[in-house]
Amino acid sequence: MKASRTPINVAQKSSFRHADGKLVLIAGPCSAESEEQMLTTAQQLKAINGITVFRAGIWKSRTRPNSFKGVGTVGLQWLDMVKKETGLRTSCEVANAQHAEEAMKYGADILSISGRATVNPFAMEEIAAALKGTDMPVLVNNPVYPDLRLWLGALERLNHADITDLGVINRGFTADEQYPYRSHPRWDHMLQLQEMHPELPILCDPSHIAGRRSLLYPVSQKAVDLGADGLLFESHMNPAAALSSPQQQLMPQELDLLINAIQTKVKLDGTNKLxxxxxxxxxxxxxxxxxxxxxxxxxxxxxxxxxxxxxxxxxxxxxxxxxxxxxxxxxxxxxxxxxxxxxxxxxxxxxxxxxxxxxxxxxxxxxx
CATH class of the missing domain: 1.20.59 (Chorismate Mutase Domain, subunit A)
Structure with missing residues (x-):
């Protein structure tokens, strides 16, 4: 689907693209669950070379009402504690203006716009209004459905609020046939956006695309080969006990091995052609x-x-x-x-x- 080529004003010094070409690496648990879980996971991730941002899910936008919806505001307090204890920058996902205001109040360094908000122009207008007058770095997740115009529209609305430290995340799309992925990567959409706006940093979220550990390496390597500026991973001190998405989270020690394999382009047996x-x-x-x-x-x-x-x-x-x-x-x-x-x-x-x-x-x- 063709989209307009309205210019996107992107800050020259970006939070989401390293001048030396190294990958921007963001990691953290799918959901904030406890103070101990957050701090222990963050301390272990800090030891991994290249990880500079710790992320955690505070609010979980669930399809079904009885699913775990996240801990809410208390998680922002834990996120702030992580920043003070480790020195890592912090990030969380927001789906509305209230989320954005709460996250800024507790000192989050980077906001990530939920894909469920990206599809909603009214929500994006309100989030942009809440951010106006700040220099907050913002990552925009792809819309749930593969519509490039909605993705660009979200960026344009943020631009209208003078937000320019921008990047996007390909975390996969809902599709009629998604197997073997949890969310289909639709690499063609990522490449089209990359061609239209080469100045715009593009990150990839292999955890949400893959939905399982066995696919994390090939999906990550594919994204890097296609020119992604960075990767986001879900990592938990004890994935088996995670309250959400245990199957796609890695222990920090496992993530360290994965990142090393990606950076050195090690050929992992049985995964390159998977x-x-x-x-x-x-x-x-x-x-x-x-x-x-x-x-x-x-x-x-x-x-x-x-x-x-x-x-x-x-x-x-x-x-x-x-x-x-x-x-x-x-x-x-x-x-x-x-x-x-x-x-x-x-x-x-x-x-x-x-x-x-x-x-x-x-x-x-x-x-x-």
Whole structure:
């Protein structure tokens, strides 16, 4: 989708692009959970070469209401403590003007705009108004849905409030088919933005794109190879006990190894071609799904033709007996021994119901 080329005013001295070309590295837990968790994780991350910003989720914008929503304002107090104890700059994500005001009140050094706010022009207007008159560095997450105009619109609104220390984050998009990712990276969107505004620093969030540890290296390396200025990682002192997204968080010691592999371009066995292989399998799955839909459509046509020759209760009784025989035959097939029998039964029942529905429609039309 084409987007306008309205100039984006970006500060010459950026918080999100190093003059020497080294990666900007930001890390921290998905969610702030306790004072001990925050400080211990931050102290361990500070020991990793290159990490200069500690981030933590304070407010969690959840799709479902009963999910963990974050600790709120108390987490900002812990974030401030981290800055004072470690000297690391601090960052948190905000989704509305109140969040932005609270984060600035407690001394957050960098604000990250939630992707759920990026899609909402009204929310962006209010956040920009709250930031006007400050020199706050701001990172703008990509909108949840792949719409480059919304991404640019968020940046333009911040520019109108005289915010120029800007960067963007590719953390992945919602898509019809996301496998093998948690959120599809849509590298084409990142590259298009990069081409339109080469002055704009672009960071990548492999944790949210990958959704699991096994994909962190190939996703990170892909982002760096495409010219990303920096990377954001989720790291927790004890990921197994994390209150959110444990599967995509690394212990600081693990993150240290990952960053070293990325910086030295070490070829990790079994990971360099992992994304490509999984993408290929995903495309094969798409082909199978499309073929299945075509077969179901053909099946419907045959079912409707059968209904033209229906024989009332006798035909219905015969079909019921035939269906039971088909089900028994399927369940006894040797090549289906690894398939869940309940799945086979559910599938066959759905097909039988579909057949009866199609024939009922034709039968009613014939009577009418």
């Amino acid at each position: 994304v490509e292989q999984l993408d290929d399998l995903s495309q094969q799955m798409d082909s199978v799904d499309k073929a299945l839909v075509d077969l179901l459509l053909r099946r419907r046509e045959v079912s409707q033709k059968i209904s033209l020759h229906q024989m009332g209760d006798v035909q219905e009784s015969l079909q019921g007996n035939r269906w039971q025989q088909e089900l028994d035959t399927w369940l006894q097939r040797e090549d289906y021994t690894d398939m869940d029998s309940s799945f086979v039964k559910t599938l066959m029942e759905a097909l039988q119901q579909h057949r009866q529905s199609a024939q009922g429609i034709i039968g009613s039309s014939a009577v009418a």
